[in-house]
Amino acid sequence: MRATHSIHGGIHPTEAKALSAPGTVLDAGIPDKLVLPLSQHIGRQPDVIVEVGETVKGGQVLALGDGPMSVPLHAPTSGTITAIDDRAVPHPSGLTNRCIELSCDGADNWVALEGLSNWREVDRTALISAISQAGVAGMGGAGFPTAVKLNSPATQPIRTLIINGTECEPYISADDTLMQIDAPAIVEGAEILAHIVNAEEILFAVEDNKPIALAAMQEAVDASDSNCRREVMSFPTKYPSGGEKQLIEILTGQQVPSGGLPAHLGIVCQNPGTAVAVREAVLMGKPLTERIVTLTGQALNKPGNYRVRLGTPISHLLAVTAFDPKDNQRLIHGGPMMGFALESSDVPVIKTTNCVLVPTEQELPTPPPAQACIRCGLCAEACPASLLPQQLYWYARAKDQEQLEKHHLFDCIECGACSWVCPSHIPLVQYYRAAKGSIVDARAEKTRSDRSRDRFEARQERVERELAAREAQRAARRAAAQKKAEQGADDDPIAAAIARAKAKKQTAEDPQSTPAGDDQS
Amino acid sequence: MSFLKITSPHGHGPLTTAGIMQTVLLATLPGVAVMTWFFGPGTLINLLFGGALALAFEAAALRLRDRNPGPYLRDYSVLVTSTLLCIALPPYSPWWLIATGIFSSVILGKHVFGGLGYNPFNPAMVGYVILLISFPLQMSTWQAPRGLDAVPGVMDALEALLLPAHYDAVTMATPLDVLRQNQGLLMADLQAQKPQFGRWAGVGWEWVNLAFLAGGLWLLFKRVFTWHAPVGLLVALGLCAAIGFDSGSSESGGSPLLHWLSGATMFGAFFIITDPVSSAVSNRGRLIFGALIGVLIYLIRVHGNYPDAVAFAVLILNFAAPLIDQYTQPAVYGSKPVKRDEP
Numbered sequence: 001m002r003a004t005h006s007i008h009g010g011i012h013p014t015e016a017k018a019l020s021a022p023g024t025v026l027d028a029g030i031p032d033k034l035v036l037p038l039s040q041h042i043g044r045q046p047d048v049i050v051e052v053g054e055t056v057k058g059g060q061v062l063a064l065g066d067g068p069m070s071v072p073l074h075a076p077t078s079g080t081i082t083a084i085d086d087r088a089v090p091h092p093s094g095l096t097n098r099c100i101e102l103s104c105d106g107a108d109n110w111v112a113l114e115g116l117s118n119w120r121e122v123d124r125t126a127l128i129s130a131i132s133q134a135g136v137a138g139m140g141g142a143g144f145p146t147a148v149k150l151n152s153p154a155t156q157p158i159r160t161l162i163i164n165g166t167e168c169e170p171y172i173s174a175d176d177t178l179m180q181i182d183a184p185a186i187v188e189g190a191e192i193l194a195h196i197v198n199a200e201e202i203l204f205a206v207e208d209n210k211p212i213a214l215a216a217m218q219e220a221v222d223a224s225d226s227n228c229r230r231e232v233m234s235f236p237t238k239y240p241s242g243g244e245k246q247l248i249e250i251l252t253g254q255q256v257p258s259g260g261l262p263a264h265l266g267i268v269c270q271n272p273g274t275a276v277a278v279r280e281a282v283l284m285g286k287p288l289t290e291r292i293v294t295l296t297g298q299a300l301n302k303p304g305n306y307r308v309r310l311g312t313p314i315s316h317l318l319a320v321t322a323f324d325p326k327d328n329q330r331l332i333h334g335g336p337m338m339g340f341a342l343e344s345s346d347v348p349v350i351k352t353t354n355c356v357l358v359p360t361e362q363e364l365p366t367p368p369p370a371q372a373c374i375r376c377g378l379c380a381e382a383c384p385a386s387l388l389p390q391q392l393y394w395y396a397r398a399k400d401q402e403q404l405e406k407h408h409l410f411d412c413i414e415c416g417a418c419s420w421v422c423p424s425h426i427p428l429v430q431y432y433r434a435a436k437g438s439i440v441d442a443r444a445e446k447t448r449s450d451r452s453r454d455r456f457e458a459r460q461e462r463v464e465r466e467l468a469a470r471e472a473q474r475a476a477r478r479a480a481a482q483k484k485a486e487q488g489a490d491d492d493p494i495a496a497a498i499a500r501a502k503a504k505k506q507t508a509e510d511p512q513s514t515p516a517g518d519d520q521s
Numbered sequence: 522m523s524f525l526k527i528t529s530p531h532g533h534g535p536l537t538t539a540g541i542m543q544t545v546l547l548a549t550l551p552g553v554a555v556m557t558w559f560f561g562p563g564t565l566i567n568l569l570f571g572g573a574l575a576l577a578f579e580a581a582a583l584r585l586r587d588r589n590p591g592p593y594l595r596d597y598s599v600l601v602t603s604t605l606l607c608i609a610l611p612p613y614s615p616w617w618l619i620a621t622g623i624f625s626s627v628i629l630g631k632h633v634f635g636g637l638g639y640n641p642f643n644p645a646m647v648g649y650v651i652l653l654i655s656f657p658l659q660m661s662t663w664q665a666p667r668g669l670d671a672v673p674g675v676m677d678a679l680e681a682l683l684l685p686a687h688y689d690a691v692t693m694a695t696p697l698d699v700l701r702q703n704q705g706l707l708m709a710d711l712q713a714q715k716p717q718f719g720r721w722a723g724v725g726w727e728w729v730n731l732a733f734l735a736g737g738l739w740l741l742f743k744r745v746f747t748w749h750a751p752v753g754l755l756v757a758l759g760l761c762a763a764i765g766f767d768s769g770s771s772e773s774g775g776s777p778l779l780h781w782l783s784g785a786t787m788f789g790a791f792f793i794i795t796d797p798v799s800s801a802v803s804n805r806g807r808l809i810f811g812a813l814i815g816v817l818i819y820l821i822r823v824h825g826n827y828p829d830a831v832a833f834a835v836l837i838l839n840f841a842a843p844l845i846d847q848y849t850q851p852a853v854y855g856s857k858p859v860k861r862d863e864p
Binding site: 014170255257259331332337341357364366369377381385386387391406407419421423425427429 | 522523524525527528529530531534536540541592596598637638639744746747797798800802803804807846850851852853854855856857
């Protein structure tokens, strides 16, 4: 195996992965109702193409993708559409989203699916389209539409495909389980992905705390053929080694440039779950309608890894796992480090739900009130991005946006390692999120005001230009008039007439002639 | 049911501020024990009296600032401040000297700036310097170490504290004083003539320094701080001494070993300049911060008018810490240039 590299910082929280017994998948069953939010990925939300009252089959398209950053939504089972309205979805701020409610009939009838068995001979765009049509979005966390990631421009050729099975977040064992039970499918999915991006090598990355998954992946790689150089790489367990940027440094020694993408290094990362979803989308035409979710925490009597239909209400999962509510009960979407607390269990599982954590107070105690920062620097030791979290905290409190940007706030990946080590229990990440938000707002505000200033200045300029033009016109007219007046002293008919009259008056000193008669003459 | 809404991360590591402060207090024990052995119970009395006063001042200051003192007193930070100051004070100091020092440290050094975490200067050193400038006589009177004279008992120590006018001190110039006052001799002669000099540095002082070094290494092992500031100080001080010392005459400032094991060198390197609040923040910054303090300690010791220099050096560098921070930001992830082709 080639050498791995180390990254700065990182922490070693209690892993607690054994609690969910990685390696076994249980079935969460089909609930009475599924709630399917339209936005389960980053990007545009798809357009609903079904109506309330309509009967649908499993795999049927319910909402159609609109544009490249959008993926369609499929029915995870058969039943009747009973509502299309706004509901609470898993979101850190408790936002709502348009949801399709599907009352399941329990029969689980599916539409006929058709795949591309000869994928090696199929055009790259057709494969990407098949993946997009199957609604596949990154299942590791961010939910980036997979097809978009695969569609890198010709100027950025992809050399390396990384299958990120690190799963460094404590408690979660969904990817571990998938690697243990379905390694050949992951390897085949990776093969398809590598074929699409024309990669030379595939790296399967697994932390060394998953020996069974490692062995299974190695075995699956050895048992299959490939046009690529392939390697199963393991490295010491440390949080957050599974962060995309961190993993790239561990495997290649290179750093994704600040503000850049892995594609700039010729790398694309995918989650093992995504690889399996891609394989099913391509080989069987099967849309993404279910996933493995780690349901864990000591408040659950039957924790484990469950196969869950997308849209399953978390309340249903709590019932399946025999949830025993305690005081100060928390319900966390995701893991303990980066997951967010849900206020209600009436939200559905979505494509990015890798874990639902229901800890007891003893397990993950409610944090005590924050104390003053003593700048001990433990956060800087722990930061995987080599930032100075204590300085960022200081500047975030002072709302000093200039210094925040100078201290690279936007290179923070919000992994929470700083907060985890902070002896004063300061919720540092919260400060950074808020500061990022206000800087983004300020930038947008600045863009807006720049634009209106530009508009104002352009108008001002135009008005001045018009004024100047009018002024010039007027001046030209005036000049012309004056010039005429100067010449007119000789040939102006009125003046000439007056002059003639005066001359006549002087010459005709004859008293008989009257002035009136003069005037009439 | 409604669930508790708390932001991530939901777990937390084992460290607490109070825990760190307690670790620092524990780490002073070897040094305090050796000081007590060589100079008698004076330091212990300083610590007890100073600690009680510090808690009282802290509570009063928090009341004045409309805060509930309970949680703040339990963070142990004020005990660390008072402990560091009381170790630095001469044993058998009168009560008013200790009280003035604690008041200066806790009120002027800390609460005036907004309490823990907001003090730009090391509070213990603020108290120490105020005392040194105001009461130079009392501050430069050190008990003669065991082996050179009789060591006072507990009753003597209490008398010195409460009835300073009646207390008859047995004092002696410290080795650094002796060195300063006896220029133009050979080091070998000086060490032979003056009883204050021991095996490597001063009698007693060398062991006090080694004990603080041991405590400091334990803190380093416990990862309470990083090695950067102490190593910066010790290397810079050693280098300065090595450059200045001609390995013979007493005019040339003394050997690196003498400087490392004299006065407050180890105490300063591991317990004073490692105060994170008032030092530079990045590792590189702390290395520079420590090194500049080391240089200043040497310069003030050898060319200045004060017998030891740690307090002044630290306060001067506290001023400079924000400037050091400005120029020592670490390179963040993503600033490494991209290699286009793999080897």
